[in-house]
Amino acid sequence: MAGLWFDEMTLGQVFHHPIRRTVTEADNVLFCAMTHNPALQYLDEEYMKGTPFGQRIVNPAFTLGLMVGISVGDTTLGSEVANLGWDEVRFAHPLFHGDTVHVVSEVIELRASRSHPDQGIVTFLHKAFNQKDELVAACKRCCVQMRKPAG
Numbered sequence: 001m002a003g004l005w006f007d008e009m010t011l012g013q014v015f016h017h018p019i020r021r022t023v024t025e026a027d028n029v030l031f032c033a034m035t036h037n038p039a040l041q042y043l044d045e046e047y048m049k050g051t052p053f054g055q056r057i058v059n060p061a062f063t064l065g066l067m068v069g070i071s072v073g074d075t076t077l078g079s080e081v082a083n084l085g086w087d088e089v090r091f092a093h094p095l096f097h098g099d100t101v102h103v104v105s106e107v108i109e110l111r112a113s114r115s116h117p118d119q120g121i122v123t124f125l126h127k128a129f130n131q132k133d134e135l136v137a138a139c140k141r142c143c144v145q146m147r148k149p150a151g
């Protein structure tokens with residue numbers, strides 16, 4: 001198991017996730033197709049030439065999923081019971097094809113479960129950056145984590 005048990009997490013703990021990912025045009029087009037999202041800013045290069053961005057941007061829902069996905073191996077893989085929600089999702093800067101994403105996560109809240117003594121609730125603040133260290137996205141993610149089994 002790569003993730004951590006609830007008991008192994010500490011308030012203020014920071015994770016500089018080693019996994020990075022260069023986003024491709026195929027990632028963006030496939031994600032838009034799978035989610036039935038035909039928005040011009042994600043798919044129409046000619047349309048976007050006339051915008052302040054000058055090129056297509058990556059679908060922010062993909063950016064959100066990638067940001068959280070990159071964090072899983074170090075934090076919740078094998079120890080998460082349930083994802084309770086994503087809050088305060090923000091996209092600070094567009095992500096473009098060819099950008100390389102890296103993620104930093106911080107434990108910002110920990111509390112024992114009232115109804116399940118073998119579990120706890122953790123809230124992470126995830127931040128995704130491009131290769132220029134520009135913040136591209138951030139969110140808070142709350143999830144239920146298992147406590148370390150006895151023995």
